[in-house]
Amino acid sequence: MLKRYRYAAGATDFEVAQVSKLQRQIAPLYSLLSLSAASLAFTHRHVAPTVLTLILPALLITACIVRTVRWMMMPTDRQVTPAEARGLLRRTLIMAGILAVLFVSWAIALDHYGGPYEQGHVAMFVAVTVLGCVFCLGYHPHAAALVCAIVIGTFLAYCLSKGSEVISAIAINIALVTGVILKVLRDSFAGFLSLELSQQALEQKRAEAQELSEENALLAQTDPLTALPNRRYFFAELDRLLADGAQSFTVALLDLDGFKPVNDTYGHAQGDQLLQIISQRLRHVGAGEMVVARLGGDEFGVLMRLDARDAMARGQMFCDIVKEPVPLPEATVVVGCSLGLASYPDAGQTAQDLFDRADFALYHAKAQRRGACVVFSSELEELIRSEQAIDSAFQAADLDGELSVVFQPIFATRELELVAVEALARWESPQIGTVSPEQLIAAAERVGMARRTTLTLFDKALVGAARLPQNVRLTFNLSALDIADEVTVTCLLERLAASGVAPRRIVFELTENSLITDIGTARLSLERLRNTGAQLALDDFGTGFSSLSTLHELPFDILKIDRSFAARLNDQTGRRLVSAIRGLAQTLSLQCVLEGIETEQQLVEATLAGFDYAQGYYLARPGKIEDVIESLGKHKRAA
The missing domain is CATH 1.20.140 (Butyryl-CoA Dehydrogenase, subunit A; domain 3)
Structure with missing residues (x-):
């Protein structure tokens, strides 16, 4: 049985x-x-x-x-x-x-x-x-x-x-x-x-499914490269802090300074390894109650259960540890970081407000105090409101009627002969008055009107160029968005062809910081412009954004030295530095223009250093095209 x-x-x-x-x-x-x-x-x-x-x-x-x-x-x-x-x-x-x-x-x-x-x-x-x-x-x-x-x-x-x-x-x-x-x-x-x-x-099976679901949920909230929490987890934790009624905490946004050149120079694999090492350092500093997340690219977010003052001190620790040299297989590199902070409840009471204000503080840090921590404050609040007012006025603006261009001459240093004019944007708003060119371009990009603004200014610049002698060139500034937009480049070429102005008389200027966003796209756009016969100039050289490889990779004809170097012509070290830059341009077969000439002595030193062209207030201030034509007439009569 x-x-x-x-x-x-x-x-x-x-x-x-x-x-x-x-x-x-x-x-x-x-x-x-x-x-x-x-x-x-x-x-x-x-x-x-x-x-x-x-x-x-x-x-x-x-x-x-x-x-x-x-x-x-x-x-x-x-x-x-x-x-x-x-x-x-x-x-x-x-x-x-x-x-x-x-x-x-x-x-x-x-x-x-x-x-x-x-x-x-x-x-x-x-x-x-x-x-x-x-x-x-x-x-x-x-x-x-x-x-x-x-x-x-x-x-x-x-x-x-x-x-x-x-x-x-x-x-x-x-x-x-x-x-x-x-x-x-x-x-x-x-x-x-x-x-x-x-x-x-x-x-x-249910347990395995639950475990798999939890693993998937964890993966969905984890950055695969750095193993840090990702953007989704960051905002979920931010919402949880608000829902739990936390008395005080701070949202910090951190962006690396100098990461793009490392990525472009040594390759994406080295760039990824750099991000992994930086992430480990950030995790070490943020150990405890902090949430350190990678939001994307070289941008990181930190949630600190600290008030603004204590968060500022901890934020400086983040900046300091990021600055330490990073050993990579091919080289030891050094990058920095800028940090923007927004504290609850002073800076905002919603997740989006806190994030936006931290982002604005980060933007201000990178623009004005690179490598430092900036806490969102009432002064920045006023600046935001000012930008909002500018954006609102720009969206309602009659661009054809309110935008204009002025022209600043560029001279040959030895003969003081006019060789070119640079078209500079101006905006006179009936609502808020005169707006600086920097604020104008920034507002156009923020409200999605960059292309329309560039083309309007280019049309007005071409009208002025048509009134100048054939031997006087026109230089026109392009932004990062312009050279990244194929449609904008196409429209520029179409307007140039329809204007009757010879392409050989046009010089398109690009600032260094506009180039580092995407070297590949910049190269294609520059080649299209240069193939028409126009020349290309790299503006504000020496401000620290580009590398020597940039000059080799992109088809420039002219190098415009930043105005800060003109002020250094008064001392021996500065003269040696400026001469070295001039020698570099000569080696690369580039014409060289020194900006910011404000005294006779600076003009003399620039000429002695071998600069053939110069620009600055001492030579001529920006003015209307009629002023340029009048000065040309006076020069001929004097001659």
Whole structure:
């Protein structure tokens, strides 16, 4: 009758479920045994000895009560471990065998006393009690089979030995019924086993799916290159801080200074490694309650549970650690960073306001205090409002009527002959008055009107150029957005062709910072412009944005030296530096223009340094085209 069930390999959780089910059947099992034993002892109290009707039943019933209490005292606040479950099942099997031997031995001993009724009660006790116990042990089929084998086997052998046909038939009938019940029990337990294993497999799949989901969620919130939290996680944490009602915290935005040249010079692989090293440093400084995230490119975000003053000190630590040399496989490089801070609730009370104000503080830091921390303040708030007013006025502006250009002459240093004029943008708004060229271009880019602004100014510059002698060139400034926009470049070429001005008279100027945004796009745009016969000039050279490789990679004809170098012509070191730059331009076969000449001495020093062309207030201030034409006439009459 004993059947060895084969559990799935490693199905230890099934044994835990088996114990959990069995625990609910133990109380009915021992209650049945105790009541049946008490009933059998009661009916034999007058015919059997006291030891069989009182002492032995009392001991057996006490054992049942003890076992019931032991099972009921099992902790319900935690699940038993697989090892504990196996131990319980093993002890239950042993106790089932011991109790089966004791109870059947006691019943057979009582069968020797009394008449047919008492003996019939013994048979009934064996049959009903063992079958009840089998059902109660349904979740432990080994124990059920063992009980049946001991009780029914012993009772059947005893009945057959008595030689009574009736008693033997009863015993055989009980054995057959028990066998059928064990078969049903086995099938039922097999179904339970299959169901439980299926549920465990399903739970395992669910757990794996949950784990995979959590991993995907983590990946969705992690930057794959640096392993820092990404932009999505950063904003989620910012929203959580606001929702939790934090008293004070600071949003910091950090942008690397000088990363683009490293990326362009040494390649993207080296640039990626640089970002990884910088990220490790930022993570180290931000360890604790801070959230350091990579927002994209070389921009990082930090959430600090600090007020503005403490955040400023910690922000300076970020700047200092970023400035430390970074060893890369091909070279050791040094980059810096600028930081913008916005504190809650002073700078803003929504996530978008805090981020925008931190971004504006970062923009101000990179423009005015590169490499430093800037906290958003009331002064910056006024500047924002000023920009908003400019943007609003620009969107409503009549560009043809409000925009104009003035022209600043460029002279040959030795003959002081006019060789070119630079077209400079002007905006006179009827709403807010005169707006500087820098604010004009920035506003045009912010409101998405950069192309229209550039083309309007170019049209006006071409009109002025048409009135100048054929030997006087026109230089026109382009922004980073202009050279990155193929449509803008196409429109410039179309307007130039329609104007009647010879392309050889046009010089397109580009500042260094406009070039470093995208060397590849800049090269294509510059080649299109130069192929018409126009010349190209690199403006404000020496301000620290470009490298020597830029001059080799891009097809420039003219190098315009930043005005800051003209002021250094008064000292020997400055003169040597300016001469070196002039020598560099000569080596690269570039014409060289020195900007910012404001004194006669500077003009003399520039001429002695070998500069053929100069520009500045000492020579001529920007003016209308009529002023340029008039000065040309005076020069001819003087000659």
